[in-house]
Amino acid sequence: MLLDGANALIYGxxxxxxxxxxxxLARDGARVHxxxxxxxxxxxxxxxIRADGGHAEAAVIDVLDEVDVxxxxxxxxxxxxxxxxxxxVIVPGRASRATPSEASARxxxxxxxxxxxxxxxxxxxxHFITARAAARHMVCQHSGLILVPRCLPTAGDAGLDASSLASVVIDRLAAQLAGDLVSxxxxxxxxxxxxxxxxETARRLVAAASDGDT
Known part of the structure; x- marks a missing residue:
């Protein structure tokens, strides 16, 4: 199994x-937290996961609380x-949802x-708090993978969309973290x-984790 024995943290x-x-991830051999x-x-x-023979644990955490994380x-x-x-994978909520006609007129x-x-x-x-917390340990191991999901707008999105703006910020954060940790x-x-x-989202994330050579 590609992720056999790897410890994977999943927020959300x-x-x-x-x-x-x-x-x-558990079916690929990871120990999921x-x-x-x-x-x-x-x-x-x-x-x-446990019924399927895998390893899993859970903890109540507030991802916006850096001490907690x-x-x-x-x-x-x-x-x-x-x-x-x-x-x-905790995705920021969109600004108040609107009907198509309301969105186009926003x-x-x-x-x-x-x-x-x-x-x-x-x-x-x-994303910064969770990435920083993981990186502190991964740097000492000289290995590890931080996956940052970004939510792209769907066809028909119109007006000001907070989730799309958040995805741009997340993408830039990932690029800067990657550059900072590349060595x-x-x-x-x-x-x-x-x-x-x-x-489809889960499939893409699993594929990225499996290709991460953790």
Whole structure:
């Protein structure tokens, strides 16, 4: 198995994409560590993986809290021996959803500042915090893969879309982290995700992790 024995952190592991990703990585041999806000949803994923003979654990974590994330990653590294893959699949919510006619008519003066900036700032904060926490351990190992999912707009998106703006920020963050870590053996890769298909998104992330030579 390609990821046999690798320790994979999955933030948002109780969600639709995160859960399918966790099951797929476990079937590839990874030891998956789920982090998120809903223990009930994560436990359901853990039960599926364990019933299939895989290894899975879950912890309630707030990805926007850097102390919470740092402590969590330190514990996983101490107990498991390594941090090999880190993936934050918690996608920032779009600004208030609108009907097609409303979206096409959306203008600058109809968009609240908070609706536009919050998903962007939250995405930047969450991805930086989780990547930094993993990198601290991966640099010492001289190996590891940080996957950064970016949510591209769907056909028909119009007006000001906070998720699209967040994806641009995430992409630049991934590029800068990759450049900063290039000499350490740690890889940072941004992966296009399909906002309309959880299965396709999980497939792309698993493929990227399997190609990561962790």
């Amino acid at each position: 592991g109780g969600g639709v994409v995160g859960g399918r990703l966790a099951v797929a 789920l982090a998120g806000r809903s223990r009930t949803r994560m436990q359901h994923v853990v039960d599926i 740092d402590e969590y990653v330190d514990v996983v590294a101490a107990c498991s021996g390594s941090i090999d893959v880190s993936i934050d 203008r600058l003066d109809r968009t609240e500042v908070a609706d536009l900036e919050r998903p962007v700032l939250d995405a930047l904060r969450a 350490t053996g740690v890889r940072v890769t941004a992966v296009d995700t399909d906002p309309t298909s959880a299965d």
